Amino acid sequence: MKENNKMYKCKKFIYTANGIVVPKKIIEPKRLFKYYGCEDYHYKSFMGSYLYTSHPYNFNDSIDGSSLLLNFKNITKEKYDKLWDEVKWEDEENNPNNYYVDKLKDFEHIRQRYYIFKTKRIGLVSLTSSPLNILMWAHYSSEKGFAIELDTQILKDNIKNLNEDIENFSYCFLGHIIDLSLKEEIYPI
Secondary structure (H helix, E strand, O other): OEEOOEEEEEOOOEEEOOEEEOOOOOOOOOEEEEEEOOOHHHHHHHHOOOOOOEOHHHOOOOOOOOHHHOOOOOOOHHHHHHHHHHHOOOOOOOOOOHHHHHHHOOOHHHHHHHHHHHHOOOOEOOOEOOOOOHHHHHHHHOOOOEEEEEEHHHHHHHHHHHOOOOOOOOOOOOOOOOOEEEOOOOOOO
């Protein structure tokens, strides 16, 4: 991330003004941890051996899963039209001027439509590879709950095998970076 003419760097990722440069392969952890608070529904999910999935709207961090993370700034008219066909309501026509009107508003309309279309049927679970993750402890257990350890491979197998109604599932890293170091050199971006 370039801020105040400096670039911030993490051991695994380099954040730039144009996006995130990510290594091609992220090593999958053998175990993951789920943090819980002391509420009854947390005990019920633990005792019932299930993970409750949340819609991004329900996250305690308003930026996690936000449509603001979608960057449509450099979208072409062709790509816009293709996206419109994907996210339009039934029998809705794409006005040829939609692209130009939406471009003046930083593509807010297509970004919101795309976000709603892509997230209307998803649920997310926040897990960590660290049994001592202070941020997860604070956010998910209110500093007085508990954490459980999950075997990553068994978890992935169970998601596929025990949930016939799930059309798709993906396992991906969406994390907060804690170990940032400030680089003294300034790199043009």
